[in-house]
Amino acid sequence: xxxxxxxxxxxxxxxxxxxxxxxxxxxxxxxxxxxxxxxxxxxxxxxxxxxxxxxxxxxxxxxxxxxxxxxxxxxxxxxxxxxxxxxxxxxxxxxxxxxxxxxxxxxxxxxxxxxxxxxxxxxxxxxxxxxxxxxxxxxxxxxxxxxxxxxxxxxxxxxxxxxxxxxxxxxxxxxxxxxxxxxxxxxxxxxxxxxxxxxxxxxxxxxxxxxxxxxxxxxxxxxxxxxxxxxxxxxxxxxxxxxxxxxxxxxxxxxxxxxxxxxxxxxxxxxxxxxxxxxxxxxxxxxxxxxxxxxxxxxxxxxxxxxxxxxxxxxxxxxxxxxxxxxxxxxxxxxxxxx
Numbered sequence: 001x002x003x004x005x006x007x008x009x010x011x012x013x014x015x016x017x018x019x020x021x022x023x024x025x026x027x028x029x030x031x032x033x034x035x036x037x038x039x040x041x042x043x044x045x046x047x048x049x050x051x052x053x054x055x056x057x058x059x060x061x062x063x064x065x066x067x068x069x070x071x072x073x074x075x076x077x078x079x080x081x082x083x084x085x086x087x088x089x090x091x092x093x094x095x096x097x098x099x100x101x102x103x104x105x106x107x108x109x110x111x112x113x114x115x116x117x118x119x120x121x122x123x124x125x126x127x128x129x130x131x132x133x134x135x136x137x138x139x140x141x142x143x144x145x146x147x148x149x150x151x152x153x154x155x156x157x158x159x160x161x162x163x164x165x166x167x168x169x170x171x172x173x174x175x176x177x178x179x180x181x182x183x184x185x186x187x188x189x190x191x192x193x194x195x196x197x198x199x200x201x202x203x204x205x206x207x208x209x210x211x212x213x214x215x216x217x218x219x220x221x222x223x224x225x226x227x228x229x230x231x232x233x234x235x236x237x238x239x240x241x242x243x244x245x246x247x248x249x250x251x252x253x254x255x256x257x258x259x260x261x262x263x264x265x266x267x268x269x270x271x272x273x274x275x276x277x278x279x280x281x282x283x284x285x286x287x288x289x290x291x292x293x294x295x296x297x298x299x300x301x302x303x304x305x306x307x308x309x310x311x312x313x314x315x316x317x318x319x320x321x322x323x324x325x326x327x328x329x330x331x332x333x334x335x336x337x338x339x
Contacts (some may be wrong), residue, residue: 012259024163025033028060031131031156036062038152039117039145041133047074047081047127048121056081056129063134064111071107079103084130090150092117094140110254117141119149121157128157178228179235182249187257190247191312194261195304204305206260207298209319210238210275213331215254218293222286230284230293237278241271257316265303265336271300272334280332298323303337 032044043063047056055073069258070321080101082252084091096102096116097109115135121128131143131153174186182190191207198205212234218226230256238248238256247259258275260268276297300323304310310318322337 018326019240024160024167025060025161026028027159029062031159032060032062035131035133035149035156038148039133039141041117041141042136043111043113043134045069045132045134046121046129047085048074049085049127053141059129068107068111071104073122074103080116080118080131081130082122085127086121088120089128090117090119090146092141092146094138096134112136114138115140117145117149119146119153121160123157123161128160133158177252179231179250181235181238181256182247184249184251186317187247187249187251187259188312190249191315194247195310195312195315198261198304198306199309203262204264204306205304205315206263206265206271207254207302207315207319208258208260208268208275208334209251209302209323210256210317211298211323211327212254212279213296213298213327215295217310218295222293226285230295233282233284234279237282239277241274241278242275243338257319261298264305265301268301269334269336272301275299276332276334298326298331299334300324300326301334301336 004215028046032046034041039169044061045058045064046060048059049055050057050073053073055075057073058069058071063070070086074082080091080096080099082103083101091101093099093102093116095114097105097114099105099116104184111134113134113136115138116132118130118132120130123212125139131149133145133149135141161254175181176183195206197203212230215227215230218230219320224228231250234256235250237250238258242248243260246260247260249257253255258271260271263271276299279297281294282295300319300321302315302318302322304315318337322335325335326333
């Protein structure tokens with residue numbers, strides 16, 4: 001076995017390992033570090049095309065400062081990396097600072113970058129992005145480096161696509177398909193985590209169980225399509241009135257749960273009242289285009305105080321019981337579970 005065969009075998013062994021990493025971030029980090037090792041470079045970046053912005057953004061880097069990573073995004077056909085992605089052809093230079101194609105020469109100068117090698121990450125349907133490796137000297141990258149990085153790039157693309165697929169499957173396994181909120185299983189998992197965190201940091205944890213009043217009747221009258229639309233719109237109300245640290249989920253049917261970390265009795269009651277009022281004042285679409293529908297909700301609130309131990313199931317049952325108290329008391333209200 002010659003030296004090239006040994007290196008190729010090493011590349012394939014490296015890429016086989018990538019599929020066992022925990023998520024896309026780990027795969028991307030491994031790709032950047034391996035690109036550096038294969039080419040004896042000092043730093044590397046991975047850029048991919050972002051459909052939302054229409055630009056090539058750095059999604060992973062190694063050996064570079066935060067200032068370099070925060071440089072402006074690159075458009076397709078712009079600069080070295082944009083040209084490589086547009087043409088699908090690799091590019092290397094001994095000194096980016098003197099290269100007319102280099103767009104952000106000032107950023108490269110601050111980083112001390114000179115030699116550069118950029119290869120496209122090609123898919124079956126086009127180019128995903130590019131891998132770029134850097135040296136802080138003018139020591140040139142050779143054809144040998146280009147060959148190795150090009151071969152590795154093909155394997156890296158496959159690993160990225162697999163990691164993205166796995167991440168999407170994981171997301172689908174934890175999210176409710178209609179609302180995009182956490183599903184029941186994910187809610188219970190998150191609740192267990194937050195209970196543990198609350199116990200370790202001696203903070204209060206609040207749980208809201210929200211049930212829409214009269215939803216079955218609405219469904220029977222206006223149909224499931226508009227019923228789904230109502231649930232979707234109610235989801236937007238929940239998102240608008242909850243914090244980023246709160247966990248929001250659909251427990252099933254027209255039942256929703258909000259896990260509110262670092263929230264005491266007063267904060268939870270305030271949140272419940274805001275949600276109740278927001279829903280009561282909202283107009284929902286009905287089957288008659290000129291009319292609208294208003295509804296209410298019944299909310300149960302439970303609190304886990306510092307020093308108190310509860311299981312996720314017990315805590316959820318407390319909030320559920322409080323919600324049924326609200327139902328029996330006439331609906332359109334929030335009830336706090338008493339100790």
